[in-house]
Amino acid sequence: MSLWNILDMLRRMQHAFPLVEVKYDPDTVTTPVVLHIRPHLDLLFSGYHQRLHTICIRKPRDLNPPITLKYKEHVLSSPDEVLRRLGVNRTFGPTYPGDELRYPGVSFGFDVDGRGEALKSSNHPEDRMQEVRRVVITQKSQEGERRDALDEVSECEAMAGEVERAVVKIHDGITLQFHPSSSTQIRIKLGISSAQDLICDLGPPLRIHYKEDDRMTIHARSLDREGDSDTDYFYNYLQYGVDFLIDGSTHLVKKIVLHTNIPGSPLFQRYKRCPWEIEGRPEDNEDETPPRMRFFDRADQIRHFLGPEQSPPSMLLDRTDDEEALTLPGSITRLVGYDGLVLETTESSQVASVTLF
Template sequence: MLDLEIVPERSLGCDAWEFVLGMHFSQSVAIIQSQVGTIRGVQVLYSDQNPLSVDLVINMPQDGIRLIFDPVAQRLKVIEIYNMKLVKLRYSGMCFNSPEISPSIEQVEHCFGATHPGLYDSQRHLFALNFRGLSFYFPVDSKFEDMFLFQPGYAHGLGSLQFPNGGSPVVSRTTIYYGSQHQQANSSSPGGVCGAPLPELPLSCYRHQLHLRRCDVLRSATATQGLRLHMFTEGPGRSLSEGGAGRSVCRVVRFGSSAQRVCAALGAPARTYYKADDKMRIHRPTARRRPPPASDYFFNYFTLGLDILFDARTHQVKKFVLHTNYPGHYNFNMYHRCEFELTVQPDKCDTNSLVESRGAVCITAYSKWEVVSRALRVAERPVVLNRASSTNTTNPFGSTFCYGYQDIIFEVMSNNYIASITLYQPEGSRPRYAVNSIA
């Protein structure tokens, strides 16, 4: 049984780890993965068809805990303890819920005080005791209903509510949220829309990494030139204990930039990935006489939702991959969502010998492919992409579909959302020198 500390309006955790309001989905998953054997039977709940309108939920049924994430920002907004019998809970070191201690109204008042009025829902027979950033919900027996309806004295303290021995209501559910909007945080259905306010990313979750606010794709009429990345990280010279604030950073990375320049602009990548060699090369007649060719390599920036591909010979940028991190995709949870904005000028089309010109199309991480393809008039048949971790396993999420347009490859999921966008530089247009640009 987990023994956890509640911090209203902030977190639920212990000395080794804590779930903090505002933290990213991937950081919560990393905590759960680090507690294999302690936290078991974890479920991820999401909507395949409406991933932006239904909350993203991590459910831990064996511990009675539910983590509710904003579906757009993918950051934690509500922590819900829905089975009080499966977990021990403390506040400021004082235990108020355990197999030996029942979380009754009197126990909650003793531990937290009764400085806020309670609310009684006569339709659901549920009494809610609300503090800033914390709510307790008590199911009320119908025989005690008049006590809550006609004795308003409990609004200034629960001492006026007198219950017979063993008759005091016991907490059935506890929610931790940001701010004082407890009515908005009251969501009892897993995966349901929950309108609790969302805090900023806590400084304890920065972890000395750059995080993306917005990515502007720099383009000429029909070609990509590079990316302008608006990011934030910890402020210089300020520790978290001193209340250090984040600072904004803006950098530009272009096609042709060297690996050293990219590192100077964005810092060291979270991982470097080398593209696999051609497995059939060993069967070629010249394979034994020629040295193996060098492999192109990626810089993976997971918190930016970005991969950058470098040419193995020139060590210059030749491709960008922007990830949208939708649940149900093969790479879900590897990257944070790249909040990009891509403006594409459609190709001119010849209709009855007249050149037709169409307006620019703005594409973001939330655009649906049916809208984008209609505006760009993409008629090309897609390439079906089916990822698998090995030849013996299959992809449980199904195939995605890749469409090419100008110098862009759109990877589209079956629900019509864009999983990733690849921006590349055609072979003939690559410069022979590096474009060294940081700001």
């Protein structure tokens, strides 16, 4: 599951999860994110694609709220059942010696934080009755594979139908590649793809938003278009991290916005992260791998990639202007304009969104 999906689910279940802490490093777009849901759960999400990597269950005997752990149909731990070293051995069988019981995809520890286990010995008979205080669940590794806690999640069936990458071609459009990697690509072209094409290829949008904010029309080159702007509308595909602005007269795609879902930014959690890549010009006609800049590259690198000899115009945007109760340390972003593309960059040189037009 993605960070966006799980936070959306927790928001709908506030009665069960009234307090959720989001922990991250604000200085990098590839920061792993940890959700701490008291008292039992820590959820670790990978830094690049924001997918659930590790589940840590602490204090399974804490009754506020009560928790039940099952393996297949067998109850391991519940308010009436204490999980001990002996019970783990009986259910999962033998494993390698150590202070934790480790099996493919799951480990059982006897200290809440795992800090004191190195000081304990597991050679005494009474250790068979040690109570399990921590359970760590990860993606099951392939035979012989060694995985780090900060690695990306391997492709699996649960990802089917989600965006693997979105390749941006300036003045052209985007190509969406979905999981699994062998699936068919979908191309959306500016001025050619229609609202009906989007529905056929991507399904209905989660939201349709009619364009009411005309503050940018003062910067428009053609004044003739100002009268039509109020009929334009957005198709918001929040689950893909993409917005499409549809012309109200022709019903063709006129702008595409791709969102990076940076923790701590004003738009965090409104959209799932879209793993976009901006494709540059190939070196020659036979170049099948043109250079690309990706969502995790720093803004100054992308600016140099787009126009090494340019000093493009920029404007400041504060997305909290209309939210009186919202204060964020990094609420002001900078819009940097190029011919056919706008970057929205943060103070820490991250790209929060890319607009293609």
